[in-house]
Amino acid sequence: MRVLVVGGGPAGLTAALHAAELGAEVTLVERHQVGGTALSRGPAPVRALARAARLARDWESWPAFGLTGPRPEIDVGAALANADRVARYAYEGKRLADHLRAGAVSLAENTGDLRFVGTHTIAADDGRTWSADRIILAIGGRPGRLDVPGAELAITYEDARAITRIPTSACIVGTSDTGCQLASILHGFGCQDTLIGAAPRLLPRADHAISVGLASAFTARGMTVVTGASVDQLDARPGGMQVCLSLRDGTPRVVDVQRTITAVGWPGNADLVDAAAAGVVTDRGYVVVDEHLQSSAPHIFACGDVDGNSMLVSSAVHEGRVAAENAVLGPTRGVTHEVVPVGSFTDPEYGMVGLTEEQARQRYPCEVAVARYDDLLRPIADGRPNGFCKLIIDTQERRIVGAHVLGEYSAEVIQVAATSMAAGMRIEAVAEMEFAFPTFAEGISQAAQMLVRRLGKRPMPVTWSRRAASGTV
Numbered sequence: 193m194r195v196l197v198v199g200g201g202p203a204g205l206t207a208a209l210h211a212a213e214l215g216a217e218v219t220l221v222e223r224h225q226v227g228g229t230a231l232s233r234g235p236a237p238v239r240a241l242a243r244a245a246r247l248a249r250d251w252e253s254w255p256a257f258g259l260t261g262p263r264p265e266i267d268v269g270a271a272l273a274n275a276d277r278v279a280r281y282a283y284e285g286k287r288l289a290d291h292l293r294a295g296a297v298s299l300a301e302n303t304g305d306l307r308f309v310g311t312h313t314i315a316a317d318d319g320r321t322w323s324a325d326r327i328i329l330a331i332g333g334r335p336g337r338l339d340v341p342g343a344e345l346a347i348t349y350e351d352a353r354a355i356t357r358i359p360t361s362a363c364i365v366g367t368s369d370t371g372c373q374l375a376s377i378l379h380g381f382g383c384q385d386t387l388i389g390a391a392p393r394l395l396p397r398a399d400h401a402i403s404v405g406l407a408s409a410f411t412a413r414g415m416t417v418v419t420g421a422s423v424d425q426l427d428a429r430p431g432g433m434q435v436c437l438s439l440r441d442g443t444p445r446v447v448d449v450q451r452t453i454t455a456v457g458w459p460g461n462a463d464l465v466d467a468a469a470a471g472v473v474t475d476r477g478y479v480v481v482d483e484h485l486q487s488s489a490p491h492i493f494a495c496g497d498v499d500g501n502s503m504l505v506s507s508a509v510h511e512g513r514v515a516a517e518n519a520v521l522g523p524t525r526g527v528t529h530e531v532v533p534v535g536s537f538t539d540p541e542y543g544m545v546g547l548t549e550e551q552a553r554q555r556y557p558c559e560v561a562v563a564r565y566d567d568l569l570r571p572i573a574d575g576r577p578n579g580f581c582k583l584i585i586d587t588q589e590r591r592i593v594g595a596h597v598l599g600e601y602s603a604e605v606i607q608v609a610a611t612s613m614a615a616g617m618r619i620e621a622v623a624e625m626e627f628a629f630p631t632f633a634e635g636i637s638q639a640a641q642m643l644v645r646r647l648g649k650r651p652m653p654v655t656w657s658r659r660a661a662s663g664t665v
């Protein structure tokens with residue numbers, strides 16, 4: 193069977209390699225270089241920039257540790273060059289193209305935008321075509337744009353990487369993951385930020401405590417946060433622009449800034465490939481798929497951001513495997529995104545997995561515990577006492593159904609809660625684990641112990657590890 197994978201981000205790379213492992217004759221076609229948003233434009237370079245911003249900001253805490261010295265200067269060119277180095281490393285260092293070829297995948301890179309010219313055929317502008325029995329679309333998405341008068345004055349986060357000087361002031365429009373990250377980094381580089389979002393709170397998908405905690409941390413840093421506001425218009429002004437917005441109650445407000453950068457969503461790219469020519473139904477640029485990632489055209493599957501499900505690298509990789517299996521072996525495996533930890537490199541970081549408190553209370557009898565970082569030694573020693581670990585458990589099953597962390601290393605700490613969830617651990621088992629000391633992850637342990645104290649301890653079933661230790665397995 194011939195399988196054509198279109199798009200070489202984490203979803204497409206995984207789908208291509210797995211389809212080849214399953215015995216298909218696989219070709220992967222990519223308009224640029226393989227790697228996708230994750231490696232070239234999104235998480236990898238953004239992490240490098242967030243680290244630079246953080247190092248600059250750490251200067252503020254030097255005196256507390258007995259250090260003195262001048263505030264570091266930011267060389268934007270060098271910081272961006274470092275982010276590019278990370279992106280290049282992700283491609284060259286991981287030798288992605290060689291890896292595909294070693295996995296018996298034929299690869300065509302730098303094809304330019306590809307589009308359907310028949311139900312089984314994709315073409316490039318230079319006339320080359322690729323056909324297959326099954327097609328897997330893994331073409332991701334792109335930054336959305338404002339649709340208001342003067343929108344052309346704003347840039348997206350992708351364009352922002354081409355700027356050569358940090359603006360003295362900027363509006364960041366969009367208060368979800370990308371907008372918060374961008375605002376946090378720019379502020380760390382010395383830009384006076386105003387963060388504007390249509391949603392009533394920062395990170396509208398997050399647990400309420402994370403939204404509130406991040407907003408107050410941002411405000412304490414001197415950033416301006418305006419939620420529940422829509423941008424109506426942008427007007428050019430000498431040296432910058434005026435952003436006109438309406439607050440929730442209709443009150444107009446104007447903000448004068450040098451730059452406006454938008455992070456207003458991530459529409460799928462399916463509208464750019466003439467998917468309708470192959471009988472594929474799309475919605476706002478996303479391929480409409482069923483639980484097997486199969487589109488309305490039975491021989492065409494979609495995975496990763498382009499199906500609009502769970503727009504994360506780990507989810508793209510998971511869906512890539514499922515799409516490959518269903519395309520090659522037949523559509524039987526359903527996709528589930530049950531335990532998906534997410535972490536973001538704002539300052540402070542946040543991490544989350546599972547249900548928010550609001551969602552959990554609608555489904556289960558719940559108990560919630562919050563361990564504050566100013567009660568733990570490591571955050572105090574590190575001079576980062578603001579933050580918390582919040583655990584939500586289903587009191588009947590006594591298992592974690594949601595965890596939300598704000599503060600240092602949250603993207604790492606949340607993994608502990610996620611692993612406990614994936615292993616189906618009872619809260620008593622989490623509370624009895626011996627955590628390394630002194631760590632931020634101890635917040636998980638403390639919250640678990642609070643819950644057990646509050647609920648009373650139930651006898652634990654003999655765990656696998658204890659049976660293993662006593663030699664009974």
Ligand SMILES: Cc1cc2nc3c(=O)[nH]c(=O)nc-3n(C[C@H](O)[C@H](O)[C@H](O)COP(=O)(O)OP(=O)(O)OC[C@H]3O[C@@H](n4cnc5c(N)ncnc54)[C@H](O)[C@@H]3O)c2cc1C
Pocket residue numbers: 198199200201202203204221222223224225226227228229230231233234235238304305306307330331332333349370461464465495496497498502503504505506508535536
């Ligand atoms: C700023 C930012 C930060 C992020 N941070 C994180 C994070 O910290 N953690 C996390 O898990 N996720 C993060 N994400 C999300 C993550 O990057 C995506 O979920 C992930 O890259 C999706 O993988 P994908 O393979 O579906 O799509 P992509 O990685 O976008 O890959 C799609 C590929 O398809 C190619 N393509 C598109 N159209 C065509 C066409 N017509 N013909 C041929 N090829 C085409 C593209 O060139 C691209 O290489 C972030 C995203 C952004 C924007």
Ligand SMILES: NC(=O)c1ccc[n+]([C@@H]2O[C@H](COP(=O)([O-])OP(=O)(O)OC[C@H]3O[C@@H](n4cnc5c(N)ncnc54)[C@H](O)[C@@H]3O)[C@@H](O)[C@H]2O)c1
Pocket residue numbers: 338339365366367368369370371373388389390391396421422423455456457458502503504534535536537
């Ligand atoms: N660290 C991470 O894990 C990470 C980082 C970045 C992005 N991502 C993922 O990428 C995907 C896209 O994220 P995103 O933040 O780019 O988009 P998003 O769709 O999650 O959020 C866009 C935000 O912009 C707001 N908005 C839209 N139009 C607006 C307007 N006219 N005025 C004001 N606000 C407006 C919306 O209310 C929304 O909150 C998400 O699934 C996210 O999880 C993940």
